Amino acid sequence: MPSASEQATSEQLRVAALRANPRLSRFNPLPRILFADDFDEGINGWCELIGNHDGNLDNVRSVVSDMRPPQLSNCTFFDTGTHGSMSGTYALKLATRPKPGHMAQAIKRLTFQKRGLVQFETYFTYKAEQTFRPVGCGEWDGNVDPSEADFGDFTFSNDVCEGEHGARYHCALRYVNTDSSGQLRQSWMYKTSVQKSTKMQRAGLSGPVLDHHVLDPRDWREVPGGRMPLCYNEVPTKLNWHYLRWRFDTRLRRNVELQLNQTTLTLMELDVPRYDHPYRSLDNLLNFCVDVRTHKSVRNFLYLDSVLVSVDW
Amino acid sequence: MVRRSFTAVLERNAIFDAPFDTEPYEAAWATEARCFVRVLEMDSSGPVRIAAQLSPDGLFWCNEGHAQISLEGPGLYSFSLRDFGHWLRFHADFPQEPLRMKVMIYLVLKE
Numbered sequence: 001m002p003s004a005s006e007q008a009t010s011e012q013l014r015v016a017a018l019r020a021n022p023r024l025s026r027f028n029p030l031p032r033i034l035f036a037d038d039f040d041e042g043i044n045g046w047c048e049l050i051g052n053h054d055g056n057l058d059n060v061r062s063v064v065s066d067m068r069p070p071q072l073s074n075c076t077f078f079d080t081g082t083h084g085s086m087s088g089t090y091a092l093k094l095a096t097r098p099k100p101g102h103m104a105q106a107i108k109r110l111t112f113q114k115r116g117l118v119q120f121e122t123y124f125t126y127k128a129e130q131t132f133r134p135v136g137c138g139e140w141d142g143n144v145d146p147s148e149a150d151f152g153d154f155t156f157s158n159d160v161c162e163g164e165h166g167a168r169y170h171c172a173l174r175y176v177n178t179d180s181s182g183q184l185r186q187s188w189m190y191k192t193s194v195q196k197s198t199k200m201q202r203a204g205l206s207g208p209v210l211d212h213h214v215l216d217p218r219d220w221r222e223v224p225g226g227r228m229p230l231c232y233n234e235v236p237t238k239l240n241w242h243y244l245r246w247r248f249d250t251r252l253r254r255n256v257e258l259q260l261n262q263t264t265l266t267l268m269e270l271d272v273p274r275y276d277h278p279y280r281s282l283d284n285l286l287n288f289c290v291d292v293r294t295h296k297s298v299r300n301f302l303y304l305d306s307v308l309v310s311v312d313w
Numbered sequence: 314m315v316r317r318s319f320t321a322v323l324e325r326n327a328i329f330d331a332p333f334d335t336e337p338y339e340a341a342w343a344t345e346a347r348c349f350v351r352v353l354e355m356d357s358s359g360p361v362r363i364a365a366q367l368s369p370d371g372l373f374w375c376n377e378g379h380a381q382i383s384l385e386g387p388g389l390y391s392f393s394l395r396d397f398g399h400w401l402r403f404h405a406d407f408p409q410e411p412l413r414m415k416v417m418i419y420l421v422l423k424e
Contacts, residue, residue: 042317050325057326069321071339076399078370090342097336130372 027121028245029310037307039072040088046070046106049289052198061198063209068104070094075303077237078130086123086241086305094302096294103212105291111284115251117312120288122304123241126154129299130236147236149184151177152295154302155213159289160250161282168282169274170195171248171255172213174220180295188226188258188265193219194273223265241305316424324418335403335418337371343422347393348403352384354415360385361407361414368400
């Protein structure tokens with residue numbers, strides 16, 4: 001066992017190495033970096049989510065049948081050309097269809113070696129597609145653009161399963177820019193029901209799923225202190241990258257905290273709904289998901305410049 | 314490093330009975346592209362013409378002019394294209410006679 005002094009030196013060296021690395025110094029990782037994705041290097045294992053099926057794609061539940069392939073975007077717009085990502089050229093882009101209620105989701109699939117702290121960090125931005133006949137509310141005053149109200153919401157979530165004899169749950173944190181009626185909410189929400197699974201549907205749980213994350217679209221509560229206007233920056237073609245850090249604990253099966261720029265929300269008191277039935281074939285499951293959803297007939301986009309996930313294992 | 318590549322499923326067991334465009338897809342990083350169309354069902358002999366369209370901004374589109382294929386029944390069809398710039402999508406033209414088809418559409422990109 002290293003001495004306390006050796007451990008302190010080791011930590012100082014780790015922090016010094018992080019701070020000296022331009023690609024890592026903008027993050028605040030836990031002791032072990034599980035992956036550090038720069039989308040200039042490619043798609044990095046982020047793929048489209050699809051619901052379970054038996055080889056017949058007609059059997060995929062409609063809510064998870066069209067989550068759209070992620071894209072490598074150089075963030076090009078009609079007015080100024082290529083914006084580029086925060087560093088380098090490319091960002092991971094999720095794009096909805098121009099269809100009210102449509103969600104695009106990408107997933108990265110891992111397994112965990114131990115239960116403990118997991119931290120997801122990213123630099124991201126979000127936009128509604130440029131329109132030329134505003135669909136949003138309000139007149140343009142030269143500052144606030146109606147397109148801000150064309151953007152629905154984005155969600156960061158996980159999928160954790162301890163195996164057939166353990167718990168399965170999804171932590172999900174949604175930034176609701178506008179609600180389904182188009183009103184600006186600009187607040188972080190957490191979910192209060194489980195995500196309907198293919199197993200649940202085949203076991204007889206009927207009814208349409210209108211929101212992939214929850215059994216009923218109303219099953220969301222505002223995170224205490226979660227009201228948080230972000231830097232949309234007025235028009236659909238100017239990107240400002242935001243820092244987000246989300247920590248959850250797979251030992252406690254809870255969210256821990258969410259940081260966005262200068263604000264950190266404490267999440268430990270929030271209940272995370274668990275399934276009341278077992279799942280096989282998912283031992284040590286640790287999936288990371290990002291999604292974007294539109295409430296209007298306007299495409300919504302979520303861009304990730306980079307993602308870093310670290311753990312305390 | 315090996316050449317990067319990516320396959321996007323643009324339509325999955327989708328049923329169409331009228332002209333349509335696939336969703337815009339950003340391909341600026343790729344040098345070559347190939348469209349695969351797997352016709353699962355088609356209730357007449359068509360043909361349905363699938364053609365590549367290009368865009369500098371994902372908003373305004375023009376025909377690529379060369380890359381296209383005619384779908385005349387169930388089976389796998391493909392065509393390739395290069396020098397496409399940035400955004401890609403595929404436009405489907407239907408015959409005048411009523412036609413219904415079920416398709417998978419893939420876009421395969423490579424550096």
